Amino acid sequence: REIQLIFQDPYSSLNPRHTVGTIVGTPMLVHNTVPKNKMIARVQELLETVGLNPEHYNRYPSEFSGGQRQRIGIARALALDPKLIVADEPVSALDVSIQAQVVNLLQDLQKEFGIAFLFIAHDLAIVRHFCPRIAVMYLGKIVEMGDRNQIYNTPHHPYTQALLSSAPDVKQAAIGGRRERIRLEGDVPSPINPPSGCRFRTRCWKSQEICANEEPPLLQVGGRQVACHFAEPMQVVAAEEGDIAAQVDEGAADAPHLEVR
Numbered sequence: 001r002e003i004q005l006i007f008q009d010p011y012s013s014l015n016p017r018h019t020v021g022t023i024v025g026t027p028m029l030v031h032n033t034v035p036k037n038k039m040i041a042r043v044q045e046l047l048e049t050v051g052l053n054p055e056h057y058n059r060y061p062s063e064f065s066g067g068q069r070q071r072i073g074i075a076r077a078l079a080l081d082p083k084l085i086v087a088d089e090p091v092s093a094l095d096v097s098i099q100a101q102v103v104n105l106l107q108d109l110q111k112e113f114g115i116a117f118l119f120i121a122h123d124l125a126i127v128r129h130f131c132p133r134i135a136v137m138y139l140g141k142i143v144e145m146g147d148r149n150q151i152y153n154t155p156h157h158p159y160t161q162a163l164l165s166s167a168p169d170v171k172q173a174a175i176g177g178r179r180e181r182i183r184l185e186g187d188v189p190s191p192i193n194p195p196s197g198c199r200f201r202t203r204c205w206k207s208q209e210i211c212a213n214e215e216p217p218l219l220q221v222g223g224r225q226v227a228c229h230f231a232e233p234m235q236v237v238a239a240e241e242g243d244i245a246a247q248v249d250e251g252a253a254d255a256p257h258l259e260v261r
């Protein structure tokens with residue numbers, strides 16, 4: 001009840017045979033948190049909170065767009081006043097212009113209701129915008145964890161460095177510059193049968209004998225945690241971008257909303 005989930009696909013995560021009122025109201029009915037005679041009012045309040053027309057509580061999911069459906073899923077997640085919401089790729093199935101709206105909505109809800117979010121995503125720009133603390137995973141294991149500026153400005157793990165170098169750098173491109181991209185060789189191994197020692201060793205350019213024999217523990221290095229025998233900082237993202245991230249941190253209350261033009 002205190003942990004709720006926002007699913008990746010707003011098309012398959014809502015029952016097409018149920019109205020929005022039933023979808024959002026069922027958790028409250030199951031947990032008996034709202035009297036039946038106040039259910040419609042509470043559902044309408046939640047719809048309004050997520051930016052939907054409260055009069056539409058009797059409509060079916062098929063009558064809404066992808067972004068609106070995801071808002072219905074968010075309203076359902078809010079229904080029980082959770083302390084933690086796990087958002088599993090909440091915008092990756094949406095149109096890019098809608099992604100920004102939904103991310104901004106989640107950020108507003110986070111501030112208004114004080115809900116903690118575990119935000120799972122592949123989009124590095126959205127992660128940087130939304131998450132003050134970041135854990136980078138490779139093959140099911142956390143390889144580096146720290147605050148936003150640490151991870152983006154001075155990544156220590158080779159996988160984090162390769163990941164950040166693969167993201168397009170629009171600012172550098174605009175002034176004719178190029179980010180040096182780290183190209184990883186080979187495919188991602190099977191998580192069912194991962195390599196011995198460090199799971200990243202089959203693709204890591206720094207791999208040595210110890211990497212095959214000993215799994216690197218997640219240790220405190222330079223103010224963050226890294227799982228690498230040869231962790232060292234590398235600046236991959238331009239410093240100017242780091243400054244922007246720092247400004248977002250300092251002025252969290254006035255943090256600019258993500259814009260996609």
Ligand code: SF4
Binds near residue numbers: 159201202204228230
């Ligand atoms: S432990 Fe070795 S293989 Fe693994 S990331 Fe570090 S250097 Fe690369």
